[in-house]
Amino acid sequence: MDLSFTPEERAFRDEARRFFRTEIPQAIRDKVAEGRHLSREDIVTSQRIMNARGWAVPHWPREWGGQDWSPIQTYFYQDEMQLASVPSPLPFNVSMVGPVIATFGNDAQKRAFLPQIANLDIWFCQGFSEPGSGSDLASLRTTAKRDGDHYVVNGQKTWTTLAQYADWIFCLVRTDMAAKKQEGISFLLIDMKSPGITVRPIQTIDGGREVNEVFLDEVRVPVANLVGQENKGWDYAKFLLGNERTGIARVGTSKERIRRIKQLAALELVGDTPLIEDAHFREKLAAVEVELKALELTQLRVVANERKLAKGKPDPASSILKIKGSEIQQATTELLMDVVGPYVTAYREEREEGWNEPPVGPDYAATAAPTYFNWRKISIYGGSNEIQRNIIAKAILGL
Amino acid sequence: MDFDLNDEQRLLKDSVDKLIATEYEFERRKRHAAEPDGWSRALWAKYADLGLLGLPFAEADGGFGGGPVETMIVLESFGRGLVLEPYFATVVLGGGLVRHGASAAQRAALVPRIADGSRLLAFAWMERQSRYNPADVKATARRDGGSWILNGEKSLVLHGDVADTILVTARISGDQRDRAGIGVFIVDASAPGVQRRGYPTQDGLRSAEITLADVRVDATDTLGEPGDALALVDRVTDEAIAGLCAESIGVMAAMHEITVEYLKTRQQFGRPIGDFQALQHRAVDMFVALEQARSMAIFATMMAGEADPAERRRAIAAAKVQIGRSGRKVGEEAIQLHGGIGMTMEYKVGHYFKRMTMIDRRFGDADLHLATLARMGGLFG
Structure with a gap:
């Protein structure tokens, strides 16, 4: 038992730190650190810099740009990326549809899509949830009926993040209406420019417009865009959802936010005394730090265990990372609001082109409340924390 | 980075887990608790045979050279069994003071006896007013020729009722809560002036209230630096x-x-x-x-x-x-x-x-x- 890292692992961490902090533009990293919204261009720029270095899709198969990293290297890659406030490569591309195509797609699909997905030449969004199918995803009702060498798709997807930027959407659709609900589902790639697709933004409680409804009305999709076998889509979806085992904890993001909380709490005065010197505040913060340190080690334990598991086999312990990771991230957004104090109340509508008007209160105030409101989503998406508890209850506790 | 135990550690874990699973089956634990000391002398001898009592001490001193991981293995297993024997008091607390504060001669005298089970230790640091602050010491140590004279009252001394040797903090100089001025003294439980009152704790262990009235210990019977032992x-x-x-x-x-x-x-x-x-x-x-x-x-x-x-x-x-x-x-x-x-x-x-x-x-x-x-x-x- 030894918690130290090898010289090679430490060298890799230093290399990652240097890369993320020197190669990714400061302006983009500042936006992430300050909780401001990124433009499409910011996300594309950042991912292309990573891809040029071979670091956009390190977990993919080697022939498609993967790096064959050890779990520790992957851990440092994510941690340093988050600590440097670098936006993650678009998860819909690199963690979701990419690995599905690489694993279950045919050669033509791999050649057509994988390089463009890695370089964000094609932007994918995710068409899984529907108005009536959230946690019970397999109850989805969007249909795809075969018509010659096309499927005709009808239905509605929702919570489609950044669909307004997307070139393509990967969709779960029902291809066999008679089968048991998990068994009649297929995985389709659909061009967002196809006639019959309408995107309608949903404004979330933070004021943002990152999620959308996507309506599909008689959309014709070439059969060539079916990934894998017809009616096997549920297996691919499970693979996709279990694919990211450890990144969901976002320990680096929380560490970075704690650094920022301490920095801002040193600026905010309560009377003549900086808030950071208030014993009660410090204890609230320290309590979150303890949980975060524990989570970091729990994550490393899951990472270490990954070496013993068959590749692609999800570790149900990663559900702990989702539950705790989201709780801690949410706790940091609460603390950030506590630091800012009364100036969290001033609302500034999100605008992609930015703002010229002077801020109300300190310039760091405007994003505190929206970040808090927005971050309520992380215990809901990716399998809600209650679904994660169901997974642990069944797979680990045997209940 | 590695969370796995090495082969020796795994062996240790297997043997301790096995012993505790048998000996600390819940009904058997009740029998250990009903013994005169509130724990089992026979099991204590078994721990000695297994090398657990000498585990953290250096091999040169008569121990087995185990580190924090070995201690973790034993204590986790003891936690599963809710073990009653004074292992924590003797080996972890007392043994820790000996390992880090004793001279070579003191270690030669103490470690073999701890390891063979013939010497039980207790650490008397707490007093009525001190809560969790070990620097809050009213008990006094006064130099008298070749001796120290100890006076004061020590409280909630874990397994102080059975200890053969009590390691006592006492103030040599300074005010009640000064970090400086404290010594750790090796007191024979049978020395004149030592009075103790044992009692059960909420969790089935035993503790003692200990009074020291003009207890005389040899000038060399100190651990760490007298006056700077905190x-x-x-x-x-x-x-x-x-x-x-x-x-x-x-x-x-x-x-x-x-x-x-x-x-x-x-x-x-x-x-x-x-x-x-x-x-x-x-x-x-x-x-x-x-x-x-x-x-x-x-x-x-x-x-x-x-x-x-x-x-x-x-x-x-x-x-x-x-x-x-x-x-x-x-x-x-x-x-x-x-x-x-x-x-x-x-x-x-x-x-x-x-x-x-x-x-x-x-x-x-x-x-x-x-x-x-x-x-x-x-x-x-």
Whole structure:
């Protein structure tokens, strides 16, 4: 038992730190650190810099740009990326549809899509949830009926993040209406420019417009865009959802936010005394730090265990990372609001082109409340924390 | 980075786990508790035979050269069994003071006897007013020719009722709470002027109130630097807290297993109560709390030997916070999910709960360590 890292692992961490902090533009990293919204261009720029270095899709198969990293290297890659406030490569591309195509797609699909997905030449969004199918995803009702060498798709997807930027959407659709609900589902790639697709933004409680409804009305999709076998889509979806085992904890993001909380709490005065010197505040913060340190080690334990598991086999312990990771991230957004104090109340509508008007209160105030409101989503998406508890209850506790 | 035990450690774990599973089956534990000392002398001899009593001492001193990981293995297993013998008092606390504070001659005299089971130790640092502050010492040590004369009252001395040798903090100089001016003295329990009153603790162990009235010890019977021994006390305390964290993992894991098993077997409304999602999710939250605590117990073990006292204290404080908070959650939920049976003395889960609750009150509770950590600026950035 030894918690130290090898010289090679430490060298890799230093290399990652240097890369993320020197190669990714400061302006983009500042936006992430300050909780401001990124433009499409910011996300594309950042991912292309990573891809040029071979670091956009390190977990993919080697022939498609993967790096064959050890779990520790992957851990440092994510941690340093988050600590440097670098936006993650678009998860819909690199963690979701990419690995599905690489694993279950045919050669033509791999050649057509994988390089463009890695370089964000094609932007994918995710068409899984529907108005009536959230946690019970397999109850989805969007249909795809075969018509010659096309499927005709009808239905509605929702919570489609950044669909307004997307070139393509990967969709779960029902291809066999008679089968048991998990068994009649297929995985389709659909061009967002196809006639019959309408995107309608949903404004979330933070004021943002990152999620959308996507309506599909008689959309014709070439059969060539079916990934894998017809009616096997549920297996691919499970693979996709279990694919990211450890990144969901976002320990680096929380560490970075704690650094920022301490920095801002040193600026905010309560009377003549900086808030950071208030014993009660410090204890609230320290309590979150303890949980975060524990989570970091729990994550490393899951990472270490990954070496013993068959590749692609999800570790149900990663559900702990989702539950705790989201709780801690949410706790940091609460603390950030506590630091800012009364100036969290001033609302500034999100605008992609930015703002010229002077801020109300300190310039760091405007994003505190929206970040808090927005971050309520992380215990809901990716399998809600209650679904994660169901997974642990069944797979680990045997209940 | 490696969370696995090496082959020797695995062997140690297997043998201790096996011994405890047999000897500390719940009904047998009751028999150990009913013995005159409140624990089993026969088992103590077995621990000596297995090498557990000499485990953390250097081989040159007559020990087995084990480190914090070996101690963690033993204490986690002891936590699962709710072991009653004075291992923590003798080997971890007393042994820690000996390892870090004793001269070669003192080690030669003490370690072989600790290792063979013939000498029990206790650490008497607490006093009525001191709460969790080991620097708050009223007991006095006065030099008298070739001796020290000790006076004062020591409280809640774990296994002080049976100890052959009591290691006592006393003030040589300075004010009541000064960090400087404290010595650690080796006191023979049978020395004239030593009075002790033993009593049971909430968790089935034993403690003692000890009065020292003009107790004379030899000038050389000190550990660490007389007048500057608090650093020694802090170091041993931090190691001991890491040990308590390990023991807590055994306690919590047992509570969690017992509870999940109960959910699977207890029938109400015509089905196992574990079918109900409300209870499943609570069992999962216990599990998450346990795993977070386990991570911090590992962290504490790794940091127990850290040379920088501030970094060591920061890590140990953080671990004790997590253990205290997770322990309370796991314990209270274990009782609640059992319902009425969890409230009874005859059923095992309540005994784990009581042990866990008392561990939070040893060497500072979660609130105190959180305050310490907060004062030190936290863990990150």
